[in-house]
Amino acid sequence: MHELLVTGLASSGEGVARLLDGRVVFIRGALPGDTVTLKVTQDKARVVFADIAKLVTASSKRTLPYDPRIALSSVPWLGLDYQTQLDAKADNVLQALTRIAKLAPSFRGIKAAPNELHYRHRARLHARKGKLGYFARGTHDLIDRSSAPVCWPELDAALTNLEAWIAGRGVRQVEVVYSRRDGKSAARIEAESG
Template identity: 35%
Template structure:
């Protein structure tokens, strides 16, 4: 019989399995209970915040018995409430297995896949000091800091373990921390980037509208504001606000997988590759190398500043198309291989169906959210493609986030 729960009730439950988003799942007399900040094996006291017919959500009140997966929090900022490293109290050696379990559940439940290929799990090193760019909030006193989980409040006196050495600065020159002398515009955001030339760029961007990201730079505090990133023989110059992979080993890892999965296919004399949601074209060198010198690469990106930067880098070697992927896939030449790296919301069934209608021989789908990745894979399956290889990459160590790459074939 299901317990009659109401908002505000205090319950005790044992967490039995993980869910997406840094959430643990417990069972209470036949009803599933989701509790954020918990791990399998935790016995917790929690307060009910939402009740539905078959499940409830709850806020963690106390850990009655800690899971064997728990360790002392490794991140000072997260230990003081920041939302930066929500897995910093999880055993590092258990993190990748937990994320693989979460992905498997999403692909089974949301992806509706009856059978999965063997999942390869890949750790990116280092697992601390890996982040090459960071976005900070600024409080009313002008101090930069890390946002608390699900809050606009900031943690300003404690540092995070994610940033690469030198990204935040040291001592009084640090842009965040109790010993920082820096003061910024209250309410603004501060972006810091450590580029491939070793230059640190720190800029202020305008206070963002509610629920939006601000990309308008109002002040360059250090560096030139022209970030230099290198991929093989290519050099990109882009603003600090532009997207680039946060972990400095991520791009080379994804490029190696693209090369591995694309090389050896039976393509035409002048094969065509699509690079969708391509940004500046950071994955283009791997795609071009795998398809050969006679290949033609078409990159689609909605942000003009990103596509323009890529066009400057590649010249006439790559065809850049500025616009939404859904508006342009029907206008591109017939593809042999498609690489797509959509934003967190996923590509969506309509875009997947229209790409599949062009009948590429191989598709490499990259996803930073396991739920939307799974729903996209379901759309691929319905469009006649099967998932033949899948890799989980721990590109965000110490957090619940991870990247997934899947190879799809007709």
């Protein structure tokens, strides 16, 4: 397969490029500005889905090195610089409103969060052998939660306490939410049946 330049981002987080025959390619783990070779996972008449076979040239917009093991489905744009994330989100909203809904919206842009990391007050994680983590995208490979620093520090502390508690209890998945208003967290725990 030829080298492709990734030119955009899909709302689902995949990088977008075009083949010489005009078909769109959605590339898991790719970011705008990356030059990649592909490992095709689905080849359809009008669209191709692929993983990165080789990252030939990394985008200048990457803030983390490409690591296919931590391509997380819950945070697909984690390695992308924050302003580019905001621009892509704004573009996705505008595309949905104009192309799909046929509206002509007045748009003022997206307000940046005060902190580009540690913004989540809720997390759903999977458990294996007493450890909590995220699934790598498209797999059930457990990735250490520290590789995606998106939770509020208070939520991280609650997860650390919960991780100590779940060891040996057959827990499969947890969902934890933290409230800064009352300083409390709540958890929903799913255990293995049988």
